[in-house]
Amino acid sequence: MRLSEYKAGTILVDGDGKVFIHDGYGVIIGEDSDGVIQKSNGIGNWMKCNIKGVATKEQISEFFAKVRKTQKIINY
Numbered sequence: 001m002r003l004s005e006y007k008a009g010t011i012l013v014d015g016d017g018k019v020f021i022h023d024g025y026g027v028i029i030g031e032d033s034d035g036v037i038q039k040s041n042g043i044g045n046w047m048k049c050n051i052k053g054v055a056t057k058e059q060i061s062e063f064f065a066k067v068r069k070t071q072k073i074i075n076y
Contacts, residue, residue: 006051011060015050019063029067032076037067041075 008024020030027046
């Protein structure tokens with residue numbers, strides 16, 4: 001497993017428009033393909049292949065609103 005070009009803690013968006021918080025290897029918490037908020041259960045266990053780049057302020061606001069509304073965050 002190798003570090004990506006993005007720093008840990010960076011909020012990114014994938015090619016499908018799904019936002020996630022990056023841990024330096026993959027996802028620490030983010031939206032799955034159905035838009036459900038989930039967390040990783042280990043380093044590198046939830047890798048994103050087609051990272052579009054850093055999320056916009058609007059995408060980040062929408063993501064955090066979704067996180068706040070999520071009653072229970074399950075493992076990916």
